[in-house]
Amino acid sequence: MNQLQFVATIAEREILRYTPAGVPIVSAVLLHSSQQTEAGVPRLVEFEVAAIAAGEISGRFNQAELGGTFQFTGFLARKSRNSKSLVFHLTDFETHI
Numbered sequence: 755m756n757q758l759q760f761v762a763t764i765a766e767r768e769i770l771r772y773t774p775a776g777v778p779i780v781s782a783v784l785l786h787s788s789q790q791t792e793a794g795v796p797r798l799v800e801f802e803v804a805a806i807a808a809g810e811i812s813g814r815f816n817q818a819e820l821g822g823t824f825q826f827t828g829f830l831a832r833k834s835r836n837s838k839s840l841v842f843h844l845t846d847f848e849t850h851i
Contacts, residue, residue, distance in 0.1 A: 756829045758842065761850045762786040763823045765802065770816045778812040781805070784826065784842065804833070805842040815844060825850045 762784035770780050787800045805826070807815035818824065827846040833839040 756831075757827070758830060759825065759827045760786050761788070761823060761825050762803070764818060764820050767816070767820055770812060773808075777808055779806055779808045780812045780816050782807070782815070803842045804839075805844055807844040811844055811846065815847065818847070823850045824848060 763786075764782055765785045766783040768781045770778055772778055782805045783802055784805050785800075785802050787798070790797050790799045805828070824847045826842070826844055828842050828844040830840045831843055833841050
């Protein structure tokens with residue numbers, strides 16, 4: 755199974771564009787920061803991840819507040835067929851309280 759869910763802030767977002775097939779897509783950078791417990795010891799976890807929202811969700815993501823914090827759900831995939839870099843593909847998100 756390839757499913758990832760975390761809370762993050764929208765740090766950067768590009769403008770809505772369309773693929774050659776006409777699919778709307780928005781690229782972004784998400785920032786995460788949390789306190790986790792590893793081997794019984796508290797640990798500060800911080801990372802940034804490249805993300806894309808494609809299709810129907812792209813319009814809603816494009817309207818989400820830049821700098822806003824949301825709970826994101828999606829999956830990881832290679833940036834391109836020959837790339838080793840991963841990109842987080844959004845399938846859903848909701849405001850985090």
